[in-house]
Amino acid sequence: MKKSSSTISTAILSSLLFFLALPSLYLAARAExxxxxxxxxxxxxxxxxxxxDELASWNPNTDCCRWHxxxxxxxxxxxxxxxxxxxxISGHIPPAVGSLSSLQVLVLRKIPDLRGEIPSTISKLNNLSFLRISYTNLSGPVPSFLSQLKNLGVLDLSHNNLKGSIPPSLSQLPxxxxxHLEYNKLTxxxxxxxxxFxxxxxxxxLSHNLLxxxxxxxxxxxxxxxxxxLSRNMLEGDASFLFGKDKSIMSLDLSRNLFAFNLSKIEFPDSLVNLDLSHNNIFGRLPEGLAELNLGGLNVSYNSLCGQIPRGGKLQSFGYLTYFNNRCLCGxxxxxCN
Structure with missing residues (x-):
């Protein structure tokens, strides 16, 4: 029976939390x-x-299931x-990683001297469900061959020096x-x-790129x-279709782009708790529906908004910097307002 995405999510995140919790991993009651x-x-x-030195426990005379x-x-x-x-640790990701055919979780994180490109042999890891390579100095493109990893649920290549375009083929991952592709140099x-998807x-x-x-x-x-x-890129145009009463998004950050659309009649999902639209070219009025949300964070500064800030909800609990530097926002x- 095919697992739902929520079941897959729970399974992957549970195994990852277990993995992160222990400095040296092995299963004591093994049959093999x-x-x-x-x-x-x-x-x-x-x-x-x-x-x-970090892999000093990888001793050929001991059971590798007890290695760090x-x-x-x-x-x-x-x-x-x-x-x-x-x-x-310095060098490139060894191509031999692709020979660990039963691998489900691969994490290489905060290794600043890890360089080069992501090796194509990773495409052989058909059982991989969680791939995180972040906070390294890896360069080159986001590889299109990652679309071959059909069991992948989480892909995190953030905080690297990856360049080039985002491969459309990633949408083929079922x-x-x-x-996570943030903090790279993607164009x-x-x-x-x-x-x-x-x-x-x-x-x-996708934030902190050059999109x-x-x-x-x-x-x-x-x-x-x-x-x-999607913050801190050079994205433009109308992004109002990301909103709607029928959506279930909890946090949306479109800040520091070139978006331009009328905010006046937008409806927000009840689930929304954090919204950052700052540093764009968004115009119109703040919708009354904002006052109905249980917001924990809001920033609409540095836009072209006008009119009175709706009263009610949590809108008056935010400081003036939340609304600062708009064309004629008041209240x-x-x-x-005059």
Whole structure:
């Protein structure tokens, strides 16, 4: 039976929290020792990374299921998770990683001397459901071959030096629900195909890049559950179709772009708790519906809004900086309207 995206999400996040909680991972009650081929591959990876101190426990004379930064399947002895966090590790991602055929979780994070491009051998990891390579100095493109990882639910390539356009083929990932590409040097437009992801999408982070053009209209048909962050790009045009009473988005950040649309008649989803529209060219009035929301964060500063700030809800609890530098916005917490 096919799992729902929420079930997949729970399973992946639960396993990841377990993985992050322990500095050295192994399953004590295993039926099988570590797979010999996996152990050989891990030693190749260690050698390719110049035998760093962080992998000192990777000793060929011990069971590799007891090595640091790994998790094994208790029934097969196959490596199912590999996570290296921090550390004085330099070089490229070893292509041998692609030989860990049972790998479900791969995390390489906060390794500033990790350089080069993402190796194509990662496309062989057919069981991979969680891929995080972040806070490194990886360069090159976001590889289109990642679309071959059909079990991938979370893809995080944030905080790197990736360049080029976003491959439209990522929309072919049938189980993907969380995508992080923020803090890179990506250019071009957001692919129109991104409005046709299967299932419910929880998180989309494309902020702090060099993206241009409009948000694809196809986004209006996609159900975002939690967060969209498109801030600090050079995106333009009308993004009002991201709103609507029928949506379930909780946090939306469109700040520091070139968006221009009339805010006056927009309806907001009841689920919305954080909204940042600052530093754009948005015009019109603030809708009365804003006062009905249980907002925890709001910023509409540096736009071209006019009229009185609606009274009620939490709108007067925000400081004047929330509304600052608009064409003719007035009313508490700004000066009274004439």
């Amino acid at each position: 020792p570590c797979n010999a081929e996996d152990q050989k591959t891990l030693l190749e990876i260690k050698a390719a990374l110049n035998n760093p 930064a790994l998790a094994c399947d208790q029934n097969t002895g196959r490596i199912i998770a590999l996570g290296i966090f921090h550390g004085n 189980r993907l629900f969380s995508l 071009g437009s957001i692919p129109d195909s991104f409005g046709r 299967a299932g419910t999408f929880t998180d989309l982070f 241009t053009g409009p948000v694809p209209k196809s986004f209006g048909n996609l159900e975002f559950r939690f967060r969209i962050d 508490a917490p700004l000066p009274a």
